[in-house]
Amino acid sequence: MHYTFDIEKGNFTNAGNASGSVKKTLKQLNVDPSSIKRIVVALYEAEINAVAHAYGGKIDIDIDGDKIVMVVADQGPGIPNIELAMTEGYSTASQKVREMGFGAGMGLPNMKKNTDKLDIQTELGVGTTITMTVFLKN
Amino acid sequence: MKAKEIAELLNGKIVGCQDSQEELTNAFSSDLMSDVLRLGGECSLLITGLCNIQTIRTAEMAMINTIVLARGKTADEEMIEHAIDNDITIIETEFSIFKASGILYNHGIKPMY
Numbered sequence A: 001m002h003y004t005f006d007i008e009k010g011n012f013t014n015a016g017n018a019s020g021s022v023k024k025t026l027k028q029l030n031v032d033p034s035s036i037k038r039i040v041v042a043l044y045e046a047e048i049n050a051v052a053h054a055y056g057g058k059i060d061i062d063i064d065g066d067k068i069v070m071v072v073a074d075q076g077p078g079i080p081n082i083e084l085a086m087t088e089g090y091s092t093a094s095q096k097v098r099e100m101g102f103g104a105g106m107g108l109p110n111m112k113k114n115t116d117k118l119d120i121q122t123e124l125g126v127g128t129t130i131t132m133t134v135f136l137k138n
Numbered sequence B: 001m002k003a004k005e006i007a008e009l010l011n012g013k014i015v016g017c018q019d020s021q022e023e024l025t026n027a028f029s030s031d032l033m034s035d036v037l038r039l040g041g042e043c044s045l046l047i048t049g050l051c052n053i054q055t056i057r058t059a060e061m062a063m064i065n066t067i068v069l070a071r072g073k074t075a076d077e078e079m080i081e082h083a084i085d086n087d088i089t090i091i092e093t094e095f096s097i098f099k100a101s102g103i104l105y106n107h108g109i110k111p112m113y
Ligand SMILES: Nc1ncnc2c1ncn2[C@@H]1O[C@H](COP(=O)(O)OP(=O)(O)OP(=O)(O)O)[C@@H](O)[C@H]1O
Pocket: A045, A049, A050, A052, A053, A054, A074, A076, A077, A078, A079, A085, A086, A090, A091, A092, A093, A101, A102, A103, A104, A105, A106, A107, A108, A109, A128, B034
């Protein structure tokens, strides 16, 4: 099964639409609740980042028998230093993002924690593509 | 404890799902959604002063059933709608996060950590 979602530039209200929709799909597929939580939390963190740190983009989700692959590709500034960005507590979030309850520098480490594979491709001035894989136990 | 009893203890008002019969056992208090998303294990209650649509979405993703909005914050139409769609109960209270947390702790709601 393949699903795509658009992430609108600057739209904080809609950030989480894709994660919410994936949550409903995984529930219908009877995926166990703890896997659902890991998957939707990781995807939600990525959605928020694409709005908070970039100018929106696109999400591609593929679910097959034993795994889900989530690709979040944004247009944005890119990440100059991935190792630094992966450090707990490192954040360049704006005041507006902090007022929304985010910007603790915990998102990327949390994506890593909640997924089986996390791949980050980034090009400065172009954008960032995050690919997350979670294996489903049924 | 049910949402209704919690609302009574906090002198609060339930908005969103009214008939939740879920048994609420433990809670986490935070204004920082980044921290809420890092919770491992099951959490039934979020006590927060952060009041926007992402508060509801964070509960949705973290599988938290009930949100206590402290310090007199009130949920807007969009938040209530999203909460109802996702079977999330919102309790609005005038009490501070500290007071609400203290009362619930005294009545046996367990901390997450
Ligand atoms: N898609 C992205 N495009 C550009 N920079 C990014 C992107 N994602 C993350 N970053 C950079 O990496 C930093 C760390 O990201 P991370 O998600 O861990 O924390 P945060 O978003 O700042 O806060 P939190 O996720 O805890 O709310 C960000 O502050 C930002 O500088």
